[in-house]
Amino acid sequence: MANPHPHFLIITFPAQGHINPALELAKRLIGVGADVTFATTIHAKSRLVKNPTVDGLRFSTFSDGQEEGVKRGPNDLPVFQRLASENLSELIMASANEGRPISCLIYSIVIPGAAELARSFNIPSAFLWIQPATVLDIYYYYFNGFGDLIRSKSSDPSFSIELPGLPSLSRQDLPSFFVGSDQNQENHALAAFQKHLEILEQEENPKALVNTFDALEPEALRAVEKLKLTAVGPLVPSGFSDGKDASDTPSGGDLSDGSRDYMEWLKSKPESTVVYVSFGSISMFSMQQMEEIARGLLESGRPFLWLIRAKENGEENKEEDKLSCQEELEKQGMLIQWCSQMEVLSHPSLGCFVTHCGWNSSIESLASGVPMIAFPQWADQGTNTKLIKDVWKTGVRLMVNEEEIVTSDELKR
Numbered sequence: 001m002a003n004p005h006p007h008f009l010i011i012t013f014p015a016q017g018h019i020n021p022a023l024e025l026a027k028r029l030i031g032v033g034a035d036v037t038f039a040t041t042i043h044a045k046s047r048l049v050k051n052p053t054v055d056g057l058r059f060s061t062f063s064d065g066q067e068e069g070v071k072r073g074p075n076d077l078p079v080f081q082r083l084a085s086e087n088l089s090e091l092i093m094a095s096a097n098e099g100r101p102i103s104c105l106i107y108s109i110v111i112p113g114a115a116e117l118a119r120s121f122n123i124p125s126a127f128l129w130i131q132p133a134t135v136l137d138i139y140y141y142y143f144n145g146f147g148d149l150i151r152s153k154s155s156d157p158s159f160s161i162e163l164p165g166l167p168s169l170s171r172q173d174l175p176s177f178f179v180g181s182d183q184n185q186e187n188h189a190l191a192a193f194q195k196h197l198e199i200l201e202q203e204e205n206p207k208a209l210v211n212t213f214d215a216l217e218p219e220a221l222r223a224v225e226k227l228k229l230t231a232v233g234p235l236v237p238s239g240f241s242d243g244k245d246a247s248d249t250p251s252g253g254d255l256s257d258g259s260r261d262y263m264e265w266l267k268s269k270p271e272s273t274v275v276y277v278s279f280g281s282i283s284m285f286s287m288q289q290m291e292e293i294a295r296g297l298l299e300s301g302r303p304f305l306w307l308i309r310a311k312e313n314g315e316e317n318k319e320e321d322k323l324s325c326q327e328e329l330e331k332q333g334m335l336i337q338w339c340s341q342m343e344v345l346s347h348p349s350l351g352c353f354v355t356h357c358g359w360n361s362s363i364e365s366l367a368s369g370v371p372m373i374a375f376p377q378w379a380d381q382g383t384n385t386k387l388i389k390d391v392w393k394t395g396v397r398l399m400v401n402e403e404e405i406v407t408s409d410e411l412k413r
């Protein structure tokens with residue numbers, strides 16, 4: 001018998017910042033009666049420690065070699081893209097054979113060709129954008145009339161630009177792929193953006209789903225008429241309110257496991273006092289920068305929960321990676337390698353969030369009512385910081401010195 005529910009196929013890049021909002025969207029679709037198949041790599045699936053146990057959600061996995069120990073870096077993106085596209089075709093055919101035909105494909109920016117593939121199977125598709133609408137607009141303008149100007153001014157620190165429907169943007173507010181040292185590097189990412197924007201423009205009825213909401217970006221959602229953006233956010237796990245233990249709540253799916261002692265530690269702290277410090281799942285800092293953060297936190301006199309991720313290569317942190325004031329840090333605060341971030345942000349003891357302003361972290365902090373201290377690194381984080389500081393006024397920005405370091409005094413301030 002044919003499947004009576006609409007069946008969505010969602011495919012995204014296997015990084016935490018991509019998986020979390022896509023899984024959240026899956027849960028919402030299931031909540032309104034759809035079935036969802038979530039396609040990801042075997043490696044990413046094996047690291048989802050809190051698989052959302054939601055009826056109607058199925059995983060379909062494919063190999064990118066990582067589960068067998070193959071290391072993948074940003075330059076391997078084309079390999080992932082090829083494997084993902086091959087997997088999509090197989091999955092669409094297999095689902096049809098099983099009597100659960102795919103009704104709609106939802107894909108992320110990093111899977112070029114997904115829209116064409118869906119069209120070849122006569123399936124509607126939608127593109128899930130996991131950054132703010134403002135950033136998608138900026139990319140659109142970059143490829144439509146403003147690219148030459150931005151490129152020609154990319155090294156001018158006093159450069160600022162007015163783009164229709166957006167706040168005035170200075171150089172530091174633009175995506176890092178256009179300005180500064182990233183501009184020649186991430187050409188895979190830029191090429192993917194350009195391709196997707198072309199696809200969106202060509203579609204008669206383009207569907208770009210954005211992890212934002214109307215009241216947050218009312219102008220940006222409508223700034224570029226051709227893009228026809230639809231807000232589907234905030235795609236943030238719920239059920240963590242008032243710091244209650246939400247271990248049964250189907251979470252976004254952490255790509256890591258570990259102790260949850262930090263929840264007990266948070267409970268022991270007075271309301272609105274804890275400084276939570278985390279720079280997401282990708283950014284890493286030099287030891288010099290880490291030492292400045294450490295001293296700034298100690299001098300602030302506040303309790304802090306500081307997330308320092310283990311090294312990617314699985315090596316234990318070595319003696320030379322230890323901070324000089326490790327013992328003092330452990331007296332005043334708690335150092336952890338991973339946490340369930342929404343649970344932490346929802347805890348009443350939280351005072352503020354020192355963040356790299358990845359979009360998920362930003363919108364999770366907004367949703368939890370936690371003010372931010374922005375320390376942006378790359379990609380969309382500078383633009384997100386601009387929105388947080390100047391448009392929504394829900395945070396402040398740390399300034400770097402001439403060596404591009406945020407000093408302990410600046411953090412303490």
Ligand code: UDP
Nearest residue numbers: 016017280281282338339341358359360361
């Ligand atoms: N995250 C988490 N625990 C951590 C660190 C990160 O749950 O210890 C989650 C965080 O809640 C967010 C995602 O990982 O949903 C990170 O995405 P973001 O866009 O903020 O930054 P990225 O890691 O992509 O730079």
